[in-house]
Amino acid sequence: MRFHKLHGLGNDFVVVDALDDPDLARRAEEAAPALCHRALGIGSDGVLIAVQSERADFEMIMVNPDGTRGMCGNGLRCFARFLSHVGRTAADRITVDTIGGVTTAYLFPTEDPASGEVEVDMGPPTLERARIPMRVTADQDAGESVIDQPLRVGDETFAMTCVSMGNPHCVIFVPDPCAMDLARIGPLVEHHEEFPERTNVHLVQVVADDELFLRVWERGAGLTLACGTGACAATVAGAVSGRSGRKATVHMPGGDLRIHWLPEGNVMMRGPAVTAFVGEIELDRLPRL
Known part of the structure; x- marks a missing residue:
C-alpha cells in the first residue's frame, strides 16, 4: 500500500488514497492500529483514508490509533493538502465529508505543492x-x-x-x-x-x-x-x-x-499542513492489534 505521511503542527497522519479501491479502504482501516504504532508500524496519531462521497467532493475516514473513527481538524488540513499534492484536485476550494458533517477546505498558493497553509470551515459548534x-x-x-x-x-x-x-x-x-x-x-x-x-x-x-x-x-x-x-x-x-x-x-x-x-x-481554522515523506508498506506484514 502506498501512503503519504503528513503532519499539522506535529499532529501526524498516515494518508491513503482509496478513491478507486473500496477494498483498500477497508484493509487500511482494519490495519490502522498497527499503522499508527510507532514501533511496529509507520507511527502516527491517526490514519486518513480518501474515499468517494455522494454529498461532497471527497470523504475522509479518520481512524484513531485504537481503531475507532473520529474527526480531526489538523487531519482535515493534511487531507486537503494531500489531495492537491497527488493531483486528485486542482481546486483551491474543496468540500470534504466527515463523521462530523461536510466541511469546506481552502488551499492557499504555495511553491511546494506538498506543503502549505490550509483554512477549514469547521461549521458551527454544538453546545447542547x-x-x-x-x-x-x-x-x-x-x-x-x-x-x-x-x-x-x-x-x-x-x-x-x-x-x-x-x-x-x-x-x-x-x-x-x-x-x-x-x-x-x-x-x-x-x-x-x-x-x-x-x-x-x-x-x-x-x-x-x-x-x-x-x-x-x-x-x-x-x-x-x-x-x-x-x-x-x-x-x-x-x-x-x-x-x-x-x-x-x-x-x-x-x-x-x-x-x-x-x-x-461557523468556526474557521487556519494553519499549516506538511508532507514529511512518501512510502509503501505491506499490510499483510503488520501485526493484528
Whole structure:
C-alpha cells in the first residue's frame, strides 16, 4: 500500500488514497492500529483514508490509533493538502465529508505543492449537553450549555466547559497547563461517566483576549502535540465563558493555529499542513492489534 505521511503542527497522519479501491479502504482501516504504532508500524496519531462521497467532493475516514473513527481538524488540513499534492484536485476550494458533517477546505498558493497553509470551515459548534454528547440525568436539561460546570475526577474538581466540533471536547481553563499532569488527568476525564462516547480533554491558559495556550489529550490517541478541533473548541469555550474573544491565536506544543468564530456561527481554522515523506508498506506484514 502506498501512503503519504503528513503532519499539522506535529499532529501526524498516515494518508491513503482509496478513491478507486473500496477494498483498500477497508484493509487500511482494519490495519490502522498497527499503522499508527510507532514501533511496529509507520507511527502516527491517526490514519486518513480518501474515499468517494455522494454529498461532497471527497470523504475522509479518520481512524484513531485504537481503531475507532473520529474527526480531526489538523487531519482535515493534511487531507486537503494531500489531495492537491497527488493531483486528485486542482481546486483551491474543496468540500470534504466527515463523521462530523461536510466541511469546506481552502488551499492557499504555495511553491511546494506538498506543503502549505490550509483554512477549514469547521461549521458551527454544538453546545447542547445531549448533542455533545454528555450524560443527561432526570434533573438536567438536554439542551443546556455546559459552561464552567463542576467535574469531579478522583479527589479533584475541575470547572469544565464542553463543546462539540463534530467530536466532543472537555475544556478546562487553568493558570498553567504545563504544571498539571495531563497524562494522568486526561484518561480519567476521557473515560468519565459524563461522556458516553468519551471525550477529548484540553487544559487551556488564557494569555490574552486573542491568545490561548492549549495542551491536548485526544480521545483514542492520548497526548498529542496539537489538535485542530481542540483549538476551535478552546476558542469557543473562552468566548462563551467570557474569558477571551471569538478570534484567537492558539499556541500548542506543536505550533500555532489561527481560529475565528464568525458572527454567523461557523468556526474557521487556519494553519499549516506538511508532507514529511512518501512510502509503501505491506499490510499483510503488520501485526493484528
